[in-house]
Amino acid sequence: MMFQGGKFPWAHVSEVQAQVLELPYVGQELSMVIVLPDEGVDLSTVEKSLTFEKLQTWTRPGQMERTEVEVFLPRFKLGENYNMVPVMQALGVVDAFQQGKADLSGMVVDSELCLSKFVHRSVVEVNEVGTEAVVVTAVMVIPGCCEKSLRMFCADHPFLFFIRHSATHSLLFCGRFASPWGVHPCACKQFPLGLQIPAQTPGSCRI
Incomplete structure (x- = not known):
């Protein structure tokens, strides 16, 4: 699992019992939106309710708030x-x-x-590459000593992700990751979080 702490647009959608997190790319032209069901909520529950219009509603500025969040994501590379x-x-x-x-x-x-x-x-890869361009604060996590006042976004269970163009809200990629590492967040090794779109896809950007 990778870790990054910082202020990101975040919201909790009670309608589907899920967290929504937006990770902007450098330049703010693209961003990755992750929809993570609450513990005990099956991803299929979110998928059945999800539409493009609802995703737009969940991620509008009035719905999301820049929040101090501890983000834990598995490395993954998906292709189709x-x-x-x-x-x-x-x-x-x-x-x-x-x-x-x-x-x-x-x-x-x-x-x-x-x-x-x-x-x-199409290929989407999330890893610790490209961290030289990340404008967030890295924090060392010590097992058993997580800061309780911060929001925890731990993607250790299935989630949906979307890469979209910020100005038009057009979706460039969407995916379903069903096999994250089942690791407790406080046991994760610290890694700067990086998002990379390979050059063969429409737009080569890093976060």
Whole structure:
């Protein structure tokens, strides 16, 4: 588990019994929003209630408050391949996948070529890389001596995460992490918290 202490936008949503935390990226253009159910609340309860509109409501400025929070997150790297052919065809890109109709002259000389596959690969990685740009305060945690007055955000059970564009609130990535480390937060080794979007994804940023 990684640890970072600092002031972050935070809220508790009683409707679904979950904490919502926003970790802004440097430059404030992107942020990661994490929805963590309370202890004993199944993630499926949150998922059944979740809509884009509700996420917007939960994370609006009037709902979230900058709060001193101790954040514990597992390192994780999630990737997924998407077959984009049905999506492209639904958008009207049909001829490009049909031999004899495709016009790829802007890319290749062979006029007989057509597209057979269109695959999109997305990767999201959360680790301790990129900490040189983090503007928060690191605190050493001693087992059994956690500061009780601070908010504790310990992602040691399943949670949802979203990476979004701050100005438009457009969601660039969303994911479900179902296998965090089951480690008590006070037993975690201190690590600066880092969020990194690999360069092959739409936007290379670090927190």
